Amino acid sequence: MKTVLKWLGIVLGFVVVIAGCLAAYINFRPDPTYDVALPAFTSVSTPESVHRGKILVLSLCAECHRDPVTKQLTGRLMQDLPEQFGTAYSRNITQHPTKGIGAWSDAEIAWLLRTGIHPKTKKYVPAWMVKLPHVSDQDMNAIISFLRSDDPLVVAADVQNRESDASLFAKFLMFVGAFKPYDYPTAAIAHPDTTNSVKYGEYLADNVFACFACHSKDFASNDDMTPTKSAGYYGGGNMMPDYNKVLVPTSNITPDKATGIGAWTEAQFVSTMKHGFRPDGSLLRYPMGRLAHVSDHELSCIYAYLKTIPSISNAVPKPPMPAMSANPSAGEKAYNSYGCVHCHGASGLGFADLQLADKKYSSDSVLTDVILHTTTYYPETAMPAWDGKIKPADLPEIVKHVRDLGKKSGR
Numbered sequence: 001m002k003t004v005l006k007w008l009g010i011v012l013g014f015v016v017v018i019a020g021c022l023a024a025y026i027n028f029r030p031d032p033t034y035d036v037a038l039p040a041f042t043s044v045s046t047p048e049s050v051h052r053g054k055i056l057v058l059s060l061c062a063e064c065h066r067d068p069v070t071k072q073l074t075g076r077l078m079q080d081l082p083e084q085f086g087t088a089y090s091r092n093i094t095q096h097p098t099k100g101i102g103a104w105s106d107a108e109i110a111w112l113l114r115t116g117i118h119p120k121t122k123k124y125v126p127a128w129m130v131k132l133p134h135v136s137d138q139d140m141n142a143i144i145s146f147l148r149s150d151d152p153l154v155v156a157a158d159v160q161n162r163e164s165d166a167s168l169f170a171k172f173l174m175f176v177g178a179f180k181p182y183d184y185p186t187a188a189i190a191h192p193d194t195t196n197s198v199k200y201g202e203y204l205a206d207n208v209f210a211c212f213a214c215h216s217k218d219f220a221s222n223d224d225m226t227p228t229k230s231a232g233y234y235g236g237g238n239m240m241p242d243y244n245k246v247l248v249p250t251s252n253i254t255p256d257k258a259t260g261i262g263a264w265t266e267a268q269f270v271s272t273m274k275h276g277f278r279p280d281g282s283l284l285r286y287p288m289g290r291l292a293h294v295s296d297h298e299l300s301c302i303y304a305y306l307k308t309i310p311s312i313s314n315a316v317p318k319p320p321m322p323a324m325s326a327n328p329s330a331g332e333k334a335y336n337s338y339g340c341v342h343c344h345g346a347s348g349l350g351f352a353d354l355q356l357a358d359k360k361y362s363s364d365s366v367l368t369d370v371i372l373h374t375t376t377y378y379p380e381t382a383m384p385a386w387d388g389k390i391k392p393a394d395l396p397e398i399v400k401h402v403r404d405l406g407k408k409s410g411r
C-alpha cells in the first residue's frame with residue numbers, strides 16, 4: 001500500500017510540475033501570430049453607404065468603442081468582461097493617424113473585421129471583439145465608408161489607447177484553439193435579396209447582428225460558420241454578465257408559444273426591438289439593447305425569419321435584480337426597479353456615465369427632461385424613452401438619486 005501511495009505521489013507530483021510548466025509556457029510564450037494576406041478591398045463612399053454604415057456601426061460597434069465621456073469611438077474599458085478573461089480596453093477607432101485607425105488601409109480594416117487577425121500585430125483580437133465573416137461586401141463597404149466619413153463619432157480624436165491584459169485563462173483558451181481566427185472569404189459575398197423577407201431576416205439575424213451567438217445555448221457550442229448548427233439555436237439560456245456582475249440569461253426567441261416568442265405579433269416584436277420595452281411593458285435588460293436605428297422593414301424581416309426556425313421548449317428563468325444598499329432610499333429603489341441600474345450600474349458608471357449628470361444639469365426640471373426625452377439631448381442614444389413609463393410620483397425620487405450618485409462619486 002505504501003509503495004502504491006509513494007508512486008501515486010510521484011506521479012501526481014509529476015503532473016503538477018508539468019501543469020505548472022505548461023501554465024508558465026502559455027503565460028509567458030509570445031502570443032501566437034498569424035499570416036496576413038491582405039485582400040484587394042477599396043471602399044467606395046456614397047451618401048447611401050455612409051448612412052447604412054452609420055446604422056451598422058451604431059448597432060454593432062458603438063456599445064464597445066464609444067467612450068461615455070468623449071462620446072466618440074475612442075475606446076473604453078470593457079467593464080462587463082468576466083474577470084477570468086483579464087482586463088480589456090477597446091481602442092480608438094477614430095481617424096486619428098497614430099492613435100486611431102486613420103492610417104489603416106480599407107483592406108486592413110476589412111481583414112480585421114472578417115478574420116479577427118490584427119493586420120499590424122498579426123495577433124488575434126480577443127473573442128469579445130465583433131467579427132463579421134459573413135456580412136456582404138456591400139455592408140463591409142458601408143461600415144468602412146462610415147469610419148472614413150466626417151461624422152462626429154469618427155473624426156480624428158487625440159485620445160491615447162490603453163492596453164489590454166489577457167488573463168492566463170484567456171491565453172489558455174487561445175492555446176487550445178477555443179478562440180481562433182476565421183479564414184478570409186475566397187469569393188465575393190453578395191448582398192442578399194432584400195425583398196425576400198425570410199432570407200433577408202436570416203442574413204440580418206445570423207450574419208450581421210449575430211443574434212444567434214447570444215441567443216443559442218452557449219458560446220462554446222455555437223457554430224459560427226454555420227449558425228443553424230449551433231446547439232439550442234435561438235433557444236436562449238446563454239448566461240451574460242452585466243455591469244453589476246449579475247448573470248442575465250438570454251431569452252428563448254424561437255417560435256415556441258409557451259417559452260419562446262411564438263405568441264408575439266410582428267408589431268409587438270418590432271416595437272420591442274425599436275423601443276426596448278416588451279409587450280408587457282418590462283425593459284429589455286442590458287446586454288440586450290434596443291435596435292433604435294434599424295428600420296421597421298428590417299426588424300419585420302428578422303421576425304419573419306425567427307418564425308420559420310424550429311421551436312425549442314426551454315423556459316429561461318428570470319434573472320435576479322442587482323443588490324441595493326442596506327437602507328435604500330425611495331430613489332434608489334425606483335432606479336433599481338425601473339432598470340436604470342442595468343445600464344448605468346449601481347454606482348452610476350456602467351455602459352453609460354451618470355455621475356456627471358448632477359453637475360451638468362443644475363435644474364431639476366432640465367434633469368427630468370433629460371431622463372424623459374433623452375433623444376432631444378442625445379439623438380442617437382441607446383437609452384429608451386421614459387416618457388409615460390415612469391410614475392410621476394417616482395420622478396423626483398429618481399432625480400434625487402441621480403444627484404446622489406454624482407455627489408457620492410466625487411467627480
Ligand code: HEC
Nearest residue numbers: 060061064078088089090091093101125126128129130164
Ligand atoms: C464586444 C466589444 C466590441 C465590439 C462590439 C467591437 N469591438 Fe472593436 N475592439 C474591441 C476590443 C476589446 C478591442 C481591442 C483588442 C485588443 O486589445 O487586442 C478592439 C479592437 C478593434 C480594432 C483595432 C484597433 C487598433 O488600434 O488596434 C478595430 C479597428 C476595431 N476594434 C473595430 C471595430 C468595429 C469597426 C466594430 C463594429 C463592426 C467593432 N470593433 C466592434 C471590442 C469590440
Ligand code: HEC
Nearest residue numbers: 209210211214240248249250251253283284285287288302
Ligand atoms: C449580447 C448578447 C445579445 C445579442 C447579440 C442579442 N440579444 Fe436579445 N437578449 C439578450 C439578453 C441577455 C436578453 C434577456 C434580457 C432580459 O432578461 O431582459 C435578450 C432578450 C431578447 C428578447 C426578449 C424576448 C422575451 O421573451 O422577453 C428579444 C425579442 C430579443 N432578445 C431579440 C434579439 C434579436 C432579434 C437579436 C439580434 C438582432 C438579439 N436579441 C441580439 C442578449 C442578446
Ligand code: HEC
Nearest residue numbers: 338339340343352356357370371378380381382383384398
Ligand atoms: C438601455 C440602457 C439604458 C437604460 C435602461 C437607462 N439609460 Fe440613461 N443613458 C443611457 C445611455 C447610453 C446614455 C448616454 C447618452 C448617450 O450618449 O447616448 C444615458 C444617459 C442618461 C442621462 C444623461 C447623462 C448625461 O451626462 O447627460 C441621464 C440623466 C440618464 N441616462 C438617466 C437614466 C435613468 C434615470 C434611467 C432609468 C429610468 C436610465 N437612464 C435608464 C442608457 C440607458
